[in-house]
Amino acid sequence: MYEYIVEMRNITKRFPGIVANDNITIQIKKGEIYAILGENGAGKSTLMSILFGMYEPDEGEIWIRGERVKILSPNHAAKLNIGMVHQHFKLVHNYTVTENIILGMEPIRKLGGLIPYVDIKGANKNIAELSKKYGLQVDPTQKIEDMNVSLQQRVEILKMLYREAEILIFDEPTALLTPQETDYLLDIIEELRKGGKTIILISHKLEEIKRVADRCAILRKGKLIDVLDVKETSTKTMANLMVGREVSLEIEKKPAKFGPVVLEVDNLRVKNQEKVEVVKNVSFKIHKGEVFAIAGVAGNGQVEIADAIAGLTEIDGGSIKLNGVDISKYSIRERTIEGISYIPEDRQSYGLILDFSLGENLALKDYYKEPFCHKGVLNKDAINEYGNKLIEKYDIRSSLGVNTQVRQMSGGNQQKAIVAREIELDSPLMIFVQPTRGLDIGAIENIRKMIIEERDKGKAILLVSLELDEIMSIADTIGIIFNGEIQKIAPAEELTTKEVGEYMMGVTA
Amino acid sequence: MSEKNMDKRKGNTFNRVILKLLGNEKWQHLTIPIFLIFLSFIAASIIILSLGKNPLGAFYNLLQGAGILPKPSYAGYKSMLTDFLSLLNYMTPMIFASLAVAIALKGGLFNIGVSGQMLLAGFFATILIGYSELNWVIAKPLVLLIGIIAGGILGGLIGFLKYKFNINEVVSSIMFNYIIQYVLSFFIHSYYIDPVSRQSKYINDAARLTLVNVELINLKMDISIGFVIAIILAIVLKQFFDKSRIGFEIKAVGANSKGAKYAGINVGKTMILTMVLSGIFSGLAGVTYYLGYFASIQPKTLPSVGFDGIAVALLGNTNPYGIIGASFIISIIDRGSTYMSSMAGVRKEIASVITGMILLFSACSAYIQYRIRAKKDSLAFMAGREAEE
Amino acid sequence: SKETGPAEGDGMKIAIITSPNGVDDGSFNEDNYNGVLKFIESNPGATVQAVKEPTGDPAASVQAVADIVADYDVIITPGFQFAGISSIAVENPTKKFVLIDSFPEALDGQEEFDNIYAMMFAEEESGFLAGMAAALETKTNKVAVVNGIAFPSNVNYQYGFESGVNYVNAKYNKNVEIVELASYAGTDVTGANVGGNYAGSFADEATGKVIGNALIAEGVDIIFVAAGATGNGVFTAAKEAAGDVKVIGCDVDQYDDGIDGDRNIILTSVLKVMSLNVERALNSIKDGSFKGGNVLLRADTDSTGYVKKEGRHQLSADTIAKMDEAYELLKKGEIVPAANFNGYTPESFPGLP
Amino acid sequence: MDTLIIDGLSFALPLFIMAIGGIYSERAGITNLALEGLQGFGAFFGALWAVVFSHFFNIPIQKLFYFALLLAMVGGMLFSILHALLCIKFKANQVISGVVINILSMALTVFLTTQINSLVFGALSDKFQIGTSVRFTVPVLSKIPVLGAAFKNLYPFEIVILVIAIIAAYVLNKTRFGLRLRACGDNPHSVDAAGVEVFRVQFKAVLISGALSGLGGISYAYSISTNFSPSIYMGYGYLAIAALIFGNWKILPTLGACLLFGFARSGGYILGQMLEMPSTFSDLIMTLPYVLTLLLLIFFSKSNRPPRALGEIYDKGKR
Ligand SMILES: Nc1ncnc2c1ncn2[C@@H]1O[C@H](COP(=O)(O)OP(=O)(O)OP(=O)(O)O)[C@@H](O)[C@H]1O
Numbered sequence A: 001m002y003e004y005i006v007e008m009r010n011i012t013k014r015f016p017g018i019v020a021n022d023n024i025t026i027q028i029k030k031g032e033i034y035a036i037l038g039e040n041g042a043g044k045s046t047l048m049s050i051l052f053g054m055y056e057p058d059e060g061e062i063w064i065r066g067e068r069v070k071i072l073s074p075n076h077a078a079k080l081n082i083g084m085v086h087q088h089f090k091l092v093h094n095y096t097v098t099e100n101i102i103l104g105m106e107p108i109r110k111l112g113g114l115i116p117y118v119d120i121k122g123a124n125k126n127i128a129e130l131s132k133k134y135g136l137q138v139d140p141t142q143k144i145e146d147m148n149v150s151l152q153q154r155v156e157i158l159k160m161l162y163r164e165a166e167i168l169i170f171d172e173p174t175a176l177l178t179p180q181e182t183d184y185l186l187d188i189i190e191e192l193r194k195g196g197k198t199i200i201l202i203s204h205k206l207e208e209i210k211r212v213a214d215r216c217a218i219l220r221k222g223k224l225i226d227v228l229d230v231k232e233t234s235t236k237t238m239a240n241l242m243v244g245r246e247v248s249l250e251i252e253k254k255p256a257k258f259g260p261v262v263l264e265v266d267n268l269r270v271k272n273q274e275k276v277e278v279v280k281n282v283s284f285k286i287h288k289g290e291v292f293a294i295a296g297v298a299g300n301g302q303v304e305i306a307d308a309i310a311g312l313t314e315i316d317g318g319s320i321k322l323n324g325v326d327i328s329k330y331s332i333r334e335r336t337i338e339g340i341s342y343i344p345e346d347r348q349s350y351g352l353i354l355d356f357s358l359g360e361n362l363a364l365k366d367y368y369k370e371p372f373c374h375k376g377v378l379n380k381d382a383i384n385e386y387g388n389k390l391i392e393k394y395d396i397r398s399s400l401g402v403n404t405q406v407r408q409m410s411g412g413n414q415q416k417a418i419v420a421r422e423i424e425l426d427s428p429l430m431i432f433v434q435p436t437r438g439l440d441i442g443a444i445e446n447i448r449k450m451i452i453e454e455r456d457k458g459k460a461i462l463l464v465s466l467e468l469d470e471i472m473s474i475a476d477t478i479g480i481i482f483n484g485e486i487q488k489i490a491p492a493e494e495l496t497t498k499e500v501g502e503y504m505m506g507v508t509a
Numbered sequence B: 001m002s003e004k005n006m007d008k009r010k011g012n013t014f015n016r017v018i019l020k021l022l023g024n025e026k027w028q029h030l031t032i033p034i035f036l037i038f039l040s041f042i043a044a045s046i047i048i049l050s051l052g053k054n055p056l057g058a059f060y061n062l063l064q065g066a067g068i069l070p071k072p073s074y075a076g077y078k079s080m081l082t083d084f085l086s087l088l089n090y091m092t093p094m095i096f097a098s099l100a101v102a103i104a105l106k107g108g109l110f111n112i113g114v115s116g117q118m119l120l121a122g123f124f125a126t127i128l129i130g131y132s133e134l135n136w137v138i139a140k141p142l143v144l145l146i147g148i149i150a151g152g153i154l155g156g157l158i159g160f161l162k163y164k165f166n167i168n169e170v171v172s173s174i175m176f177n178y179i180i181q182y183v184l185s186f187f188i189h190s191y192y193i194d195p196v197s198r199q200s201k202y203i204n205d206a207a208r209l210t211l212v213n214v215e216l217i218n219l220k221m222d223i224s225i226g227f228v229i230a231i232i233l234a235i236v237l238k239q240f241f242d243k244s245r246i247g248f249e250i251k252a253v254g255a256n257s258k259g260a261k262y263a264g265i266n267v268g269k270t271m272i273l274t275m276v277l278s279g280i281f282s283g284l285a286g287v288t289y290y291l292g293y294f295a296s297i298q299p300k301t302l303p304s305v306g307f308d309g310i311a312v313a314l315l316g317n318t319n320p321y322g323i324i325g326a327s328f329i330i331s332i333i334d335r336g337s338t339y340m341s342s343m344a345g346v347r348k349e350i351a352s353v354i355t356g357m358i359l360l361f362s363a364c365s366a367y368i369q370y371r372i373r374a375k376k377d378s379l380a381f382m383a384g385r386e387a388e389e
Numbered sequence C: 001s002k003e004t005g006p007a008e009g010d011g012m013k014i015a016i017i018t019s020p021n022g023v024d025d026g027s028f029n030e031d032n033y034n035g036v037l038k039f040i041e042s043n044p045g046a047t048v049q050a051v052k053e054p055t056g057d058p059a060a061s062v063q064a065v066a067d068i069v070a071d072y073d074v075i076i077t078p079g080f081q082f083a084g085i086s087s088i089a090v091e092n093p094t095k096k097f098v099l100i101d102s103f104p105e106a107l108d109g110q111e112e113f114d115n116i117y118a119m120m121f122a123e124e125e126s127g128f129l130a131g132m133a134a135a136l137e138t139k140t141n142k143v144a145v146v147n148g149i150a151f152p153s154n155v156n157y158q159y160g161f162e163s164g165v166n167y168v169n170a171k172y173n174k175n176v177e178i179v180e181l182a183s184y185a186g187t188d189v190t191g192a193n194v195g196g197n198y199a200g201s202f203a204d205e206a207t208g209k210v211i212g213n214a215l216i217a218e219g220v221d222i223i224f225v226a227a228g229a230t231g232n233g234v235f236t237a238a239k240e241a242a243g244d245v246k247v248i249g250c251d252v253d254q255y256d257d258g259i260d261g262d263r264n265i266i267l268t269s270v271l272k273v274m275s276l277n278v279e280r281a282l283n284s285i286k287d288g289s290f291k292g293g294n295v296l297l298r299a300d301t302d303s304t305g306y307v308k309k310e311g312r313h314q315l316s317a318d319t320i321a322k323m324d325e326a327y328e329l330l331k332k333g334e335i336v337p338a339a340n341f342n343g344y345t346p347e348s349f350p351g352l353p
Numbered sequence D: 001m002d003t004l005i006i007d008g009l010s011f012a013l014p015l016f017i018m019a020i021g022g023i024y025s026e027r028a029g030i031t032n033l034a035l036e037g038l039q040g041f042g043a044f045f046g047a048l049w050a051v052v053f054s055h056f057f058n059i060p061i062q063k064l065f066y067f068a069l070l071l072a073m074v075g076g077m078l079f080s081i082l083h084a085l086l087c088i089k090f091k092a093n094q095v096i097s098g099v100v101i102n103i104l105s106m107a108l109t110v111f112l113t114t115q116i117n118s119l120v121f122g123a124l125s126d127k128f129q130i131g132t133s134v135r136f137t138v139p140v141l142s143k144i145p146v147l148g149a150a151f152k153n154l155y156p157f158e159i160v161i162l163v164i165a166i167i168a169a170y171v172l173n174k175t176r177f178g179l180r181l182r183a184c185g186d187n188p189h190s191v192d193a194a195g196v197e198v199f200r201v202q203f204k205a206v207l208i209s210g211a212l213s214g215l216g217g218i219s220y221a222y223s224i225s226t227n228f229s230p231s232i233y234m235g236y237g238y239l240a241i242a243a244l245i246f247g248n249w250k251i252l253p254t255l256g257a258c259l260l261f262g263f264a265r266s267g268g269y270i271l272g273q274m275l276e277m278p279s280t281f282s283d284l285i286m287t288l289p290y291v292l293t294l295l296l297l298i299f300f301s302k303s304n305r306p307p308r309a310l311g312e313i314y315d316k317g318k319r
């Protein structure tokens, strides 16, 4: 018999200009929940991609169930009963749940005993059963594009179970989930472990690790720092080990001093592409020096509100006033000039132009203004100088500085670039959607501090976040949205986490 | 075993030579295309050899025919200079057409309708100015202006249809290509036909963008005014995309239209603008083709240079300077082929096969660049390890 | 094919420039090329180089001539695309040019040139022969002519054809009808409606087929096709037709294009005898009797005619006899079929009984 | 009326089968502008072998009809390997690869046709005569008023195309291969993660598009000119692309688009004949299919969505 179900010995993986994994050895026992923790770009995803056969390691060995293996492809990994839920879901958006799950392992039947076809009906039934068995509550005939992220993630889990995976890898599975969904997922993970599965969990969230994991490997800059027994280690120690310094998520916050109203949203209505009303008569106000947070389960209209204010979506009714001026007919550019900063939800398709350089991306909102542009001609030097200033100030790490193509940067650093650009716009209204998503704790700490600083400088801040802690720790006022309607608006101190959670589920409506 | 090692070593020297030649990233945009063109000629040599002809002689004739090398004898009033000038005359529309394609590509659009835009521009310039009695001082600029307007409007229309109705620009361009071809054929056949040449009647020399039969030092030269304009505009375009605000916006929309929208760029307007610009260059290609190199229009025929321009634009890596270089090379092959076929006795189609091959290889240039990079990294890594040990 | 480089020694160096289908087009260009080859057969010192200009555009064609003129003594240029060689001829007085099927473009009022021998053919005579063949062989008593565009050469063919049919009707007391589809009536270069069946293009096989089918649907069983590549479509229609439809080829012997498995739809072909005249011109250069100028070639020099070589036609002996009889009259000038601009009409021309 | 349907169908169906080829390729994520070159090369290849066989084995060329169809598919497939290699192996820009292949196909087939004619058959010609195809009428069905014309005067290739189209639709929508293929065009990473080689699926898809284009090409060679000649490059490959985009990359709507082209075209001819317009106007009538398409696109394009990953060079590493 073997001692470890998974052993990765002395793994090294290089990418041009960087050593993503540097001589890493991890050993995982059957039936344990093994967490991997590390800063952005520490090499977690890379290490797991190697285990899943997506990259070949430059050096090192992999042993599965006591046997030395070379995992050449995900297919190969699947044969070894390894499954992975990727950080970015690998789903075909116009396929149904079933079609996605059976892809690659399609059950075949023969029409008249001759002509083969994919037996979707039979598969639907099997998957419905599987979903029931693990309490996943997924409708096999629903299309992916009609599902929210939490459901999509469950599809990914079903995919692994369908393939009878024994070793399940989760790469930041909770980054996109609400607290309730996170709870639910962690329950599922524990359920799976009870069923005899081995689980590897990448996460930035220490409480989650604390709650479910047995052991935890800590990576920093591609190196393995330590492997800890989770039960015997405090989250604080874990955090410090990971970042390599003291961190604290307790933000020091002076009491807010509200000034005059900056943003006034009145009876806002928005329809989505399918012409369904997703924002219904929403009204609220934000003052100078106020952090107004919209709490809600993903997909309840909060992103549409943000998009509507920023001008990315057309509104269907109501008005948006910025410093008393109705801006609801303004173009995006006019709104930016009028004074809106915006960190969008989808940073890769909206926030950045991945093929442009970091410098250009940092100037993306004011490239057309002096000193970056004079009489229609861009001034590259000024743009780069500005970029360097921001890179320094916000600790944006990349291989070639302003000249780095943003596509090459790690996700966390891409996010930092957007945050830097938007804060530097110095707008009276700042809209932050999920500003810390996918960031490591060190970076989260910094960004939350900055948000508070901006508030203290007298900015009005609209925060949209799925993470209740984030909302509870920095919001002054909380508006809770459910099904496109604001359920409740109240000062943060007057609400408990539990109450907010209930409003979010529409329970007290 | 030892043989295998030998092979490996041989492979290594080969690799090293290639790396040495092509490895320098600063020059790769030049070295790789040159290397690929070289490869194409080797492939063509094999074909010519297999037909029992001498490839080197053939290529020499090709260059002679294009006016790059002197011919042994020249006809009356001709010399290498006149041949070279007519090469420039020939390549002018190709530069414009390729630039048109490149502009659209930068903006994330594919202008497959360059030929149609060329035809439309050429037609209007021909009937409005080409047949008029205007003095050249007025006529020539007007021809350019009409080319710009006609091409720009049609390009803009394609952009507008995409913006307003989400009509894929490839489809609308193909439809316009057909419609323009047929409708103009109707007008040419009905009103402007020359029964001898079976094309539209020749335009007046005053309107021509090529000064034909200019007599100088006992030579008759064709001097292309369009060529000068093409070079100037290519330089302007390069600066435009590198430095100007609008160029930046076009590139942003091309790279990520959602991101551009978020950044406050008016995506629809930029898209239309891109197509207008692209159309303007197509229009210029059209007038320099129909009122420069030629002086009349062949009805119901789309100029193939509109399609070749797509490939040339890529060969030039959508960089205006690269496009000038690529047009130059393709033009040499086109223009030299008659003489090559006459002197070396190889079929003229060989020339199009060479062109096809250059384009084919150049389509792989990104891959080669990538392989070289990977090779270099692994060599550097090996070297690093050896040093460590 | 013979692809020799320029000759060493002092044999005559001949180039033939064609566009766009090359000397092996099995048709017009090839016939001219054959004339050159015949000449070389009897003058082995001479060499020929075939050069292709692929666009068919007049300006490009003339440019191709300019590119190579220095290296040859004689340049053969078959086709109207080369009408613009006048200035090259003037600039290169020592070179000789043979221009086929077109007269050179006038240059400062000069229409004929010392070193250009330009030949055109009396298409109406060939058309006349086609009309006779059609009228004599038709079983449905319905015949038609299909053309490309109503340029003079095509109208000549059409009028000649109609003259031939009318001639047979009058002389042999037949009642053959010439079918014209009003929707394909041609408008000639003067803007006059000349009737006929014009496809509006020389390169549109699909339209050719549509016209062919429409005519066959009208009951036509013999079609004279003078329409370039468009004619291929008419051939296809004839091949696919259920009944016994035949076509008459044009310019050169098109018998090979008529093969359809084990049958052939070519009744006969009417000719422009180019090879013979090219050979004649080359001989005149050789023996020093060359004289530039523009000539219209007719039956009297055997320059027009029709195919009656065994195995290359499907005419009855009787038809051949009747056609030969008329051919003699053409030679003597006693029959002058109507042409686009010769003042006669198919209903009234010299020789019509 | 009969001609409208008969000619309309014989034009629309080859276009349709090429468009299906395009759909296969593009639904697998590979932009295929090469259809024009593929149909030309396919027609060349089929005609070549038909002529060679008929010449050397003395088989009447009409008997080689199905042989020619088959070989045209093989030829189209062979030439499409080039597109597949360029796009998949060499990660070339797919649009460019398509255009290059069209240029190369034209140059190569014209060169080879004249060369083979003179070297092998000793004939000077730029054509391969492939003989006419028989046409047939379905006995009972053709008697149906109006629509019966759809069963009159059919070319056998129309039936072949319909059968293949039905199979193609079935394969694309019902089988394992089809499921994987469509997934490649939407999110190749998901296919890869499911343990299926994206490159293989895409490669096969491109080969299929080559085979189907070849079939379309040889059909036109039979129905329009009964020979292979450079005039096969009439731009119908591009038209097929327009049709499939119009059809939103789905087989049935694409059939609609092709029928629209076909009937507008034959209808145009008939209209011209009925109105007795002189031949100069035929050019104007020829624009009918294209003008109609543009107008319809104005109404039907709003919801058009290309496959998500269309034209992207698939790179495992890129996320
Ligand atoms: N395919 C690749 N090519 C080049 N560099 C890469 C590639 N994949 C990852 N990297 C680099 O390797 C390093 C490790 O990346 P990895 O994705 O493993 O980080 P991570 O620990 O998952 O970070 P995060 O918390 O942001 O997800 C990063 O610097 C990243 O930029």
Ligand SMILES: Nc1ncnc2c1ncn2[C@@H]1O[C@H](COP(=O)(O)OP(=O)(O)OP(=O)(O)O)[C@@H](O)[C@H]1O
Binding pocket: A041, A045, A087, A088, A172, A175, A407, A408, A409, A410, A411, A412, A437, A438, A439, D317, D318, D319
């Ligand atoms: N092909 C690549 N070349 C260079 N860098 C890459 C490449 N692929 C990935 N990377 C880098 O590796 C980083 C880590 O990848 P990962 O999948 O963890 O995404 P992420 O952006 O961190 O996502 P999230 O924000 O959801 O955590 C990416 O952000 C990217 O910068």
Ligand SMILES: [Mg+2]
Binding pocket: A044, A045, A046, A087, A171
């Ligand atoms: Mg990661």
Ligand SMILES: [Mg+2]
Binding pocket: A040, A411, A412, A438, A439
């Ligand atoms: Mg991350």
